[in-house]
Amino acid sequence: MTIDLTDTSAGAIYEALTEARRRMGGAALGMVLTLIVETDEAAQYDAMRSANQAGREHPCRVLGVITRRPKAESRLDAEIRVGETGPGETILLRMYGPVGQHADSVLAPLLVPDVPVVTWWPGQAPAVPSESPLGVLAQRRVTDSASGDTVRGVLASLAGSYEPGDTDFAWTRLTPWRTLLAATLDVPHPDIIRGEVLAEQDNPSGDVLAGWLSVRLGIPMRRGDSAGPGITDVRFETSAGEISIARHDGRTATLSKTGEPDRRVALHRRDQAELLAEELRRLDPDDVYGESLAWLFSDARADDGPDSDTFTLSGRPAAGRQASAEERLAAQVEANAPEPALADAAATKAMDANEGETGVEAEQEIANQ
């Protein structure tokens, strides 16, 4: 059922919603959260579709917010969809003029009682998500730094304004990579001395991954560039050979360890709806993300500034384990002089591997992973 309301108010929307639900026979009572989506006219179709798809796993009320023509006269239009797109409800709100500055006043009465609120910005993220009007309403704030204009700038700004409850798709996209890396290190292995992450130049996930590995492993991590798509290589230099994971086609990764045969493993990129569904699975603050992000933009970053193509994170003794003397020494050495040989060889290899690549879809949301 679709109901269009023009020049309306939050109260009228709420009444229409209740009426619609009554006529549908009590649908959508088991909603687990309210999802606010702040988007624009161009991106709303994809965003709402992803939200509804994620809503199949997490039945929710989706409140899409589009602010239009700020100079116009104040007006609120609403499009209510119930029982069409999944188990939840969808309300698309278009705000004209001054009301757009007070979107939170429209949304507050429309939040589902008792359940958590999540705000998602599929496009440009606000400078300080936790203080933006729609971010204040939510305990979980989801941004996507990959969709910003200057990716590293967005990431740096998010790091600066980080509050528990913030999270970013650059981090969500990493879950399969991080799972594979964790599984790789579940097996006994020699001491890891340093490592590097290669990804497309403006790929924020590559940066965050380097930050995470540096924090957790307490080793210096170099972040280098490759032709993509997304993240292509993670390499560790160990006390006895190399451990590397390479994914040059965006689909299948190859795990190589010195002295062992290469093994292939599927490592595919996920679409927006899957990323959102993962975000909605956990609604408590993601401290590990916060730490990785903080580390990435802390003094430990021994590079030439945020706009440089490559940079190196120096290691620090990692949480939950003891770093060997060798590692700490290596960390110091690394901080002063990045290892050029490993980096160059890696870059060449990555280039070679990418030459034969064809038919890789360059969908922005996917390629950034």
Place this chain on the structure above:
Amino acid sequence: MVSESLTSAPGDHGPAPASPAAAPDVQMLTNPLRDPRDRRIPRVAGPCVLVMFGVTGDLARKKLLPAIYDLANRGLLPPGFSLVGFARRDWEDEDFAQLTYEAVKQHARTPFRDTVWRQVSEGVRFVPGDFGDDAAFDSLAETVRSLDAERSTGGNYAFYLSIPPKAFPVVVKQLRRSGLSDPDTWVPPEGHHPWAGDRRPWRRVVIEKPFGHDLKSARELNDTLNEVFPPESVFRIDHYLGKETVQNILALRFANTMYEPIWSRGFVDHVQISMAEDIGIGGRAGYYDGIGAARDVIQNHLLQLLALTAMEEPVAFDADSLRAEKEKVLSAVRLPADLATGTARGQYAAGWQGGEEVRGYLEEEGISPDSRTETYAAVRLGVGTRRWAGVPFYLRTGKRLPRRMTEIALIFQRAPHLPFSATDTKELGQNALVIRVQPDEGVTVRFGSKVPGSAMEVRDVNMDFAYGESFTESSPEAYERLLLDVLIGDPPLFPRQEEVELSWRILDPIEQFWAEYLKPDPYPAGSSGAASADAMMARDGRAWRRL
């Protein structure tokens, strides 16, 4: 944040590797990439080989092989995971891969992806042969060892015995003879770095019900397995325990405050645990005849559900604590004093089931016309603890019932006093909390509510929590969960031999009594079961919930 003191102490790096060779400094500490706060990263199985016996069976095709693909698709299988099939078929690796491919295409729950399939199929091998054939097992051992070399599987093997229990002794013997079952004789493949083999590899064996057909045979079966595999490496699959709702019983009871206070004889009138099937015995005549409903379902599934419903809070959520509580409650189960009135058994006769005319049990192919095997069984059990004294637990199961359904229902006592007139509450039944195990997994609370209108009239209503159809997309299938637990070596969801023996202790006296004195009571297919079971409830002043 980590305190400084944790990061010092050079040389404090665990004991030196035992290997005399100048082994590199092996990282044996916990994986720093794993952090309990980081719950996005799932548990992933370590490198291993899964050797499956009975790959051509229904279970393998419909559940196990698709579950392996689904696990791979979710990124929960390690790189290098390998699957070896063993069966009496003149097949090459490709034929088995083809069977797996078709099984996956048809039955997998996650979308099909070429890349994932390629990852899985690269590790698929097949070894043809008979269980009695030494050469076949030698060739199996060779295949598995070559996988160790080709795919770095670390010498970890799980053996899935999806075969009739009578074949267990010979297979287990063969595993020992061929050296496959012994982790201590395993040597890392040549050229592999010592750290890869530094950890002692594991061996696990997975078996499916039936775990024997009485206490004696269950013990024999266990002895057979224990000759070769230590008890902690035997994984008994009861797929009910892999279901989300069944695990949710524990969350419901022990993560909340509002249920546990009423979870006792002070409030509960009785408990009904039912598993109904709409199908007949199908092609299982050979297995089913002589076994019957009670051994097939009550001994394992229903008694496990009873244990989870009635047990006390485990001190921790680990395998030992959970099993200890389950064993306590199973050992407290009491049989009815008079088995003739406290149990019932039935056998389906011809009738109409779901709009189709179906044969009776005795007319099924492969069933002797004078078979006394029951297809419906009901028992009233007591639990001799302070919490449950005097609360009957009614268990029932049957085939050719109106629909397929499994549930646990706690029926509460009536309110001690109703300040309404009798006519106001005429339609008010007993409050109930129903855990729906399948289908439509969820929880229903049933209570009285005022009917809208000017008169005071109270009627039963349902409050429903459903995992929802949509939810199932991402919730793993029971076999997926259990297979992963086997490969990780996580035992809480697998019953221990003690539980199996305790269950047989409960069932054996009933089976003996039935064999001697009680013929199954025929019931028409499609009806709600044996009349004697309804009479058993009526004598207690109760009634079964409608199926």
